[in-house]
Amino acid sequence: MSSAFDDFELKGHKLENRFVVAPMTRTSADKKGKPTELMGDYYERFAKGGWGVVITEGIYTDQQASQGYENQPGLTDAPQTDAWKEIVERVHKHDCVFIAQLMHAGAQMQHNEFTDEPIAPSAVKPKGEPLDLYGESDGWKEPKAMGETEFDAAMQGIIGAVNRAKEAGFDGIELHAANGYLLNEFLSDHFNQREDQWGGGMAKRLKFVEMVVKAAKSAVDDDFIVGIRVGQITVTDPDYQWPEGEDGMIRIVKGLKEAGVDYIHTTDTSVDRKPFKDGSNSTLAEVVQDFSDIPVIVNGGIDESNYEHIAAHYENGLLAIGKKALANPDLPHRLKKGETIEDLDFAMLQPIATLENEWKWRDEHDKHVK
Numbered sequence: 581m582s583s584a585f586d587d588f589e590l591k592g593h594k595l596e597n598r599f600v601v602a603p604m605t606r607t608s609a610d611k612k613g614k615p616t617e618l619m620g621d622y623y624e625r626f627a628k629g630g631w632g633v634v635i636t637e638g639i640y641t642d643q644q645a646s647q648g649y650e651n652q653p654g655l656t657d658a659p660q661t662d663a664w665k666e667i668v669e670r671v672h673k674h675d676c677v678f679i680a681q682l683m684h685a686g687a688q689m690q691h692n693e694f695t696d697e698p699i700a701p702s703a704v705k706p707k708g709e710p711l712d713l714y715g716e717s718d719g720w721k722e723p724k725a726m727g728e729t730e731f732d733a734a735m736q737g738i739i740g741a742v743n744r745a746k747e748a749g750f751d752g753i754e755l756h757a758a759n760g761y762l763l764n765e766f767l768s769d770h771f772n773q774r775e776d777q778w779g780g781g782m783a784k785r786l787k788f789v790e791m792v793v794k795a796a797k798s799a800v801d802d803d804f805i806v807g808i809r810v811g812q813i814t815v816t817d818p819d820y821q822w823p824e825g826e827d828g829m830i831r832i833v834k835g836l837k838e839a840g841v842d843y844i845h846t847t848d849t850s851v852d853r854k855p856f857k858d859g860s861n862s863t864l865a866e867v868v869q870d871f872s873d874i875p876v877i878v879n880g881g882i883d884e885s886n887y888e889h890i891a892a893h894y895e896n897g898l899l900a901i902g903k904k905a906l907a908n909p910d911l912p913h914r915l916k917k918g919e920t921i922e923d924l925d926f927a928m929l930q931p932i933a934t935l936e937n938e939w940k941w942r943d944e945h946d947k948h949v950k
């Protein structure tokens with residue numbers, strides 16, 4: 581039976597184990613989207629803590645409409661790329677695979693240095709309110725429905741960022757097509773109400789995402805990992821379900837496999853949830869496992885109580901962990917040694933989720949990781 585501590589090969593990269601730090605936005609870059617030294621401390625701490633893979637926070641991809649948060653890092657110019665290069669070197673010192681998550685905010689734009697106008701498949705606002713966790717905002721703006729210019733800009737930005745991720749030394753990229761951001765909006769019949777070639781049934785809603793995957797794959801050599809994160813839930817709408825139920829996910833998995841993706845990362849409120857509208861008995865990750873031979877990264881509520889069960893269930897899978905990784909940056913080492921596992925104290929991310937606030941909280945609670 582497979583264990584979370586087994587090694588794993590991902591596109592020719594040898595992983596020490598199957599533990600993955602889930603992507604987490606920390607809004608701690610400088611005003612110009614340049615990563616800081618403190619971000620280097622933050623990412624190196626995970627690498628030292630024994631994780632097989634670290635996925636970065638969502639990184640914006642162009643100097644137009646892709647930025648979603650104030651102090652979000654970018655991969656859009658040489659200063660940002662050079663600063664990431666230093667962080668990549670620090671992470672690689674510890675034999676950890678490092679993947680850049682590329683994110684176009686789409687309609688979920690809370691702050692953008694370059695434009696006031698979000699773009700999205702259709703002129704539809706997200707549900708709910710923007711997230712306080714990532715800084716102040718005046719509420720969602722109605723996005724511009726994308727025309728040819730916006731399609732070109734989004735695509736060029738993403739491919740430019742893929743090339744810069746490669747230049748910075750990352751082992752791969754993850755396209756963010758989950759949680760309500762631009763690529764996920766194409767999959768959603770809430771955000772995507774188009775009646776042209778990009779909207780309609782799942783095959784059409786998936787088309788732009790497939791094109792982006794293919795373009796990313798053809799921009800890089802075969803050993804550079806091109807993964808993708810998908811799911812139904814968004815940051816402000818945990819109840820969203822696409823209308824096609826499990827068939828929608830089967831269509832996505834088949835289309836992404838055909839497009840050449842190297843892994844599919846599924847995210848849900850819980851790894852055990854059966855999230856489909858048609859009442860199917862499968863989880864998102866089970867559909868990847870059952871309908872493809874692509875490695876799956878499973879995410880949502882993995883902790884010390886269930887990680888070996890999940891590892892055994894998804895033989896060709898990796899385990900992405902978010903909140904427990906924030907609380908325990910050295911979680912794999914702690915689990916191996918049988919040490920205490922902390923719960924996340926949300927005070928650590930208050931009033932907003934910056935690294936400065938985390939470091940202050942760790943000073944006050946004497947919880948710095950050695």
Ligand SMILES: Cc1cc2nc3c(=O)[nH]c(=O)nc-3n(C[C@H](O)[C@H](O)[C@H](O)COP(=O)(O)O)c2cc1C
Nearest residue numbers: 602603604605637638847880881882901902903933
């Ligand atoms: C502070 C914070 C920031 C997050 N930022 C991102 C992000 O940038 N990209 C992303 O795909 N998910 C993001 N997420 C979602 C996590 O990757 C993960 O899906 C979620 O925390 C559920 O996993 P968990 O139960 O292990 O925490 C964020 C979560 C947290 C707590």
